[in-house]
Amino acid sequence: MSKRIGMEIALAAAEAVALCKPDVVAAYPITPNTHVPEHLSDIVAEGRLDAEFICVESEHSALSACCGASGAGARSFTATSSQGLAYMSEIIPIASSMRLPVVMIVGNRALSGPINIWNDQSDIMYQRDSGWISMFAANGQETIDMAIQAFKIAEHRDVMLPVNVNLDGFQLTHVVEPMEMPDQKEVDSFLPPFKPIATLHPDKIVSMGTLGLPEIFNETAKSKDEILKDSRRVILEVWKEWEEKFGRKYEPIEACEARGSDVLLMTLGSMGETAEVAVEEARKDGISVGLLKLKLWRPFPFEELRKAVKGCKVLAVLDRAVSYGGPGGPVFSEVRSAFYDMQERPVVINEIIGLGGRDVPVSDFRKIIEKSVQAIKTKPEEEYEIFGVRGS
Amino acid sequence: MKKKKKWPEDWQDLNPGCMVFEPGSAREYHTGSWRAERPIFDESKCIRCGVCYIFCPEGCISQNKNGYFEADLDYCKGCGICAHECWPRAIKMIEEG
Amino acid sequence: MSIVENFDLYAPRLIDKEEYFSAGHRACQGCGEALAIRLMCKALGKDTVVVNATGCMEVISTMYPTTAWNLPWIHVAFPNAAAVAAGVEAGLKVMRRKGRIPDRDVKTVAIGGDGGTFDIGFQALSGTMERGHDVLYVCFDNEAYMNTGIQRSGATPFGASTTTAPAGVASSGKGQWKKNITEIMVAHNVPYVATACHSYPIDFMNKVKKARSIKGPSFIHCLSVCPTGWRVPSAHAIKMGRLAVETGIFPLYEVEEGKYRMTYRPERIRPVEDYIKGQGRFRHLSPDELTAIQKRITLEYNKLLDKVDNLHSWGELQD
Ligand SMILES: Cc1ncc(C[n+]2csc(CCOP(=O)(O)OP(=O)(O)O)c2C)c(N)n1
Ligand code: SF4
Ligand code: SF4
Ligand code: SF4
Numbered sequence: 156m157s158k159r160i161g162m163e164i165a166l167a168a169a170e171a172v173a174l175c176k177p178d179v180v181a182a183y184p185i186t187p188n189t190h191v192p193e194h195l196s197d198i199v200a201e202g203r204l205d206a207e208f209i210c211v212e213s214e215h216s217a218l219s220a221c222c223g224a225s226g227a228g229a230r231s232f233t234a235t236s237s238q239g240l241a242y243m244s245e246i247i248p249i250a251s252s253m254r255l256p257v258v259m260i261v262g263n264r265a266l267s268g269p270i271n272i273w274n275d276q277s278d279i280m281y282q283r284d285s286g287w288i289s290m291f292a293a294n295g296q297e298t299i300d301m302a303i304q305a306f307k308i309a310e311h312r313d314v315m316l317p318v319n320v321n322l323d324g325f326q327l328t329h330v331v332e333p334m335e336m337p338d339q340k341e342v343d344s345f346l347p348p349f350k351p352i353a354t355l356h357p358d359k360i361v362s363m364g365t366l367g368l369p370e371i372f373n374e375t376a377k378s379k380d381e382i383l384k385d386s387r388r389v390i391l392e393v394w395k396e397w398e399e400k401f402g403r404k405y406e407p408i409e410a411c412e413a414r415g416s417d418v419l420l421m422t423l424g425s426m427g428e429t430a431e432v433a434v435e436e437a438r439k440d441g442i443s444v445g446l447l448k449l450k451l452w453r454p455f456p457f458e459e460l461r462k463a464v465k466g467c468k469v470l471a472v473l474d475r476a477v478s479y480g481g482p483g484g485p486v487f488s489e490v491r492s493a494f495y496d497m498q499e500r501p502v503v504i505n506e507i508i509g510l511g512g513r514d515v516p517v518s519d520f521r522k523i524i525e526k527s528v529q530a531i532k533t534k535p536e537e538e539y540e541i542f543g544v545r546g547s
Numbered sequence: 548m549k550k551k552k553k554w555p556e557d558w559q560d561l562n563p564g565c566m567v568f569e570p571g572s573a574r575e576y577h578t579g580s581w582r583a584e585r586p587i588f589d590e591s592k593c594i595r596c597g598v599c600y601i602f603c604p605e606g607c608i609s610q611n612k613n614g615y616f617e618a619d620l621d622y623c624k625g626c627g628i629c630a631h632e633c634w635p636r637a638i639k640m641i642e643e644g
Numbered sequence: 645m646s647i648v649e650n651f652d653l654y655a656p657r658l659i660d661k662e663e664y665f666s667a668g669h670r671a672c673q674g675c676g677e678a679l680a681i682r683l684m685c686k687a688l689g690k691d692t693v694v695v696n697a698t699g700c701m702e703v704i705s706t707m708y709p710t711t712a713w714n715l716p717w718i719h720v721a722f723p724n725a726a727a728v729a730a731g732v733e734a735g736l737k738v739m740r741r742k743g744r745i746p747d748r749d750v751k752t753v754a755i756g757g758d759g760g761t762f763d764i765g766f767q768a769l770s771g772t773m774e775r776g777h778d779v780l781y782v783c784f785d786n787e788a789y790m791n792t793g794i795q796r797s798g799a800t801p802f803g804a805s806t807t808t809a810p811a812g813v814a815s816s817g818k819g820q821w822k823k824n825i826t827e828i829m830v831a832h833n834v835p836y837v838a839t840a841c842h843s844y845p846i847d848f849m850n851k852v853k854k855a856r857s858i859k860g861p862s863f864i865h866c867l868s869v870c871p872t873g874w875r876v877p878s879a880h881a882i883k884m885g886r887l888a889v890e891t892g893i894f895p896l897y898e899v900e901e902g903k904y905r906m907t908y909r910p911e912r913i914r915p916v917e918d919y920i921k922g923q924g925r926f927r928h929l930s931p932d933e934l935t936a937i938q939k940r941i942t943l944e945y946n947k948l949l950d951k952v953d954n955l956h957s958w959g960e961l962q963d
């Protein structure tokens with residue numbers, strides 16, 4: 156039976172990971188995600204989890220060790236943030252290319268520089284094209300649930316891809332929330348043992364990580380793309396099963412008061428919770444506004460998005476990262492390309508908010524809603540803006 | 548027998564993660580074609596010490612049923628190490644022709 | 645001394661006939677690194693997992709869809725062989741403990757070139773050694789980044805000309821001395837560290853076997869002649885390795901629990917010139933530079949002998 160708990164979310168994430176019985180955990184400390192590996196090492200030290208905890212000397216080695224362990228056939232887990240994620244980045248696309256279903260929790264934090272330890276999502280966006288499944292939790296409960304789902308999705312025969320579960324640094328990692336923690340029996344019945352494609356063992360010899368010549372490289376890329384896209388099917392299956400077993404529903408895009416609303420906000424991660432408050436207030440004031448919470452970032456849910464915006468006039472995409480010199484925010488870029496072939500599509504505006512931990516109170520969301528309402532009549536001049544920036 | 552293809556034809560034919568499940572399959576490729584010189588073994592001088600076998604980077608020298616050593620010319624790259632290291636001078640390199 | 649050290653005439657009978665690193669690999673003619681790997685595998689035997697850093701040996705052995713390896717093998721990237729090996733070792737250990745794989749010893753062996761060991765893979769190597777993983781790391785040192793075209797590394801010897809430290813009017817090739825990786829590994833206080841060379845195959849294989857049998861981290865620094873990068877005839881690959889040892893440039897020794905031992909001590913140390921003159925990469929060196937190199941090599945050799953004579957083993961602590 157699940158248990159009601161009140162706990163810091165990072166610790167709860169570690170507890171959830173421990174329920175999945177990883178064989179190898181390799182991680183390196185970095186704020187704001189340090190509590191995840193710290194707490195896992197506690198769990199191992201207390202004898203509650205039989206795992207090898209490798210105190211690596213860097214994040215590059217953390218993911219490398221996870222790749223080695225996963226290749227050997229061990230369920231492997233790591234966690235990091237920001238500079239740590241960037242430091243891993245050489246290995247990130249290799250893990251997916253090698254079909255090693257490592258699970259990673261990312262406590263999202265701004266990438267330097269200037270150096271900053273607070274939250275935005277520039278760290279994971281920098282890894283966008285690495286072939287991982289990528290999902291975002293909006294609160295503590297989703298963090299726990301996604302951490303467990305991640306192993307099942309990653310290790311599914313048709314997937315065998317690494318998964319990153321993102322939660323906003325501090326905003327989520329360091330917050331105490333009431334949550335429901337599944338018990339060991341429930342997790343055991345949900346998550347089957349890891350059956351790898353091959354293992355590094357002399358009883359059945361395999362070579363992993365071979366050299367790909369130009370003659371096969373297009374084909375390897377096609378295969379990566381198809382498998383990642385097809386993982387959507389498995390993700391939906393797993394989420395359905397989760398709902399049946401645990402009663403909590405997951406969708407690539409969660410819609411709140413979206414149907415029939417003139418204006419929609421679209422969020423990724425914890426800002427969805429604040430946005431929801433703003434949307435509720437605005438609706439009380441008679442504004443026709445709803446909210447889309449994007450949970451699945453890769454594979455990107457194009458179909459669901461197109462359905463979700465039917466009838467809406469303005470969609471305000473809220474990003475917490477900038478694609479410098481490019482189209483604005485990375486989510487915005489995806490959204491617009493999703494709409495290109497649609498006959499009737501909403502006006503899309505992009506507000507880049509909350510960079511490097513800048514506070515985004517409910518009142519800011521209200522301002523964005525207002526701007527979006529105006530955009531129904533007059534399209535704003537600028538396609539995107541960094542919200543609340545001084546001097547502009 | 549179906550002739551083995553050099554490359555997997557379609558993307559669906561690739562092994563997951565480009566893993567290779569046939570150990571030692573590099574033998575399908577014959578490096579003997581690189582050779583400019585070939586080693587000739589003179590059994591009358593050979594003392595069957597195996598030095599040539601030990602030092603061949605290709606591992607393509609083996610002992611025949613008479614106990615003498617010979618090179619598998621499918622793989623011998625003609626580096627000349629065996630000839631250089633054979634102290635009874637039982638191996639000579641001669642030009643391919 | 646016969647042409648091969650300790651080479652009992654019918655030594656081939658004693659070594660594993662199995663070729664775990666099969667012919668058909670694409671290494672250049674006379675590649676010392678390929679030979680060293682072949683010998684290493686014979687000494688390791690079948691219960692081994694190999695973790696390979698990017699470099700010549702990975703590129704020439706696993707062109708998809710084929711592999712030269714007859715052992716379980718994984719390559720992830722250039723800087724991380726030691727870290728991947730740590731993960732493999734931990735994974736195998738925990739799975740064995742949980743009964744998911746057969747209950748027998750399978751050794752994890754990481755291999756890398758000098759670039760992947762002295763330079764870019766140095767941090768991961770240090771971490772794995774310091775954490776005490778049951779991993780043997782073998783560095784195949786051909787004294788430059790050969791895979792990318794003979795660039796200078798921390799292992800390139802003083803005075804060698806490389807494509808990034810070329811000899812020219814204003815330069816005499818590399819202006820710094822070779823990093824002493826073996827001593828750095830000794831300083832990690834791991835149970836076993838050794839130097840070796842493919843030109844002394846029995847010595848090398850004995851060291852591999854010893855390292856394999858030791859529980860915990862071990863390191864072998866194997867000088868591997870690269871005829872392409874050193875600009876020597878391929879037939880001279882073995883001879884060059886032998887000269888490196890006989891001139892005292894690359895002494896063969898092992899350090900077991902802190903105790904130094906020469907595993908082969910030439911009766912007479914030859915002048916370094918014997919080694920240097922046969923190699924294109926040193927062709928530009930002046931007599932003065934040669935003298936400087938000779939002085940330094942003699943000093944280093946003597947320093948090593950002092951250690952052999954005077955340093956204690958931490959094995960003594962147990963007495
Ligand atoms: C992070 C990274 N930097 C650079 C390279 C390019 N690179 C591949 S192999 C190599 C040199 C390998 O040298 P070494 O380790 O000495 O092995 P060798 O080829 O000489 O056997 C370099 C520079 C790479 N693959 N990855
Ligand atoms: S090295 Fe020469 S003598 Fe020895 S086995 Fe080979 S061919 Fe015969
Ligand atoms: S020439 Fe070289 S490759 Fe050919 S058999 Fe002799 S040592 Fe082997
Ligand atoms: S470049 Fe040197 S190390 Fe690389 S394959 Fe050729 S001979 Fe061997």
Ligand SMILES: [Mg+2]
Nearest residue numbers: 757758788790
């Ligand atoms: Mg090298």
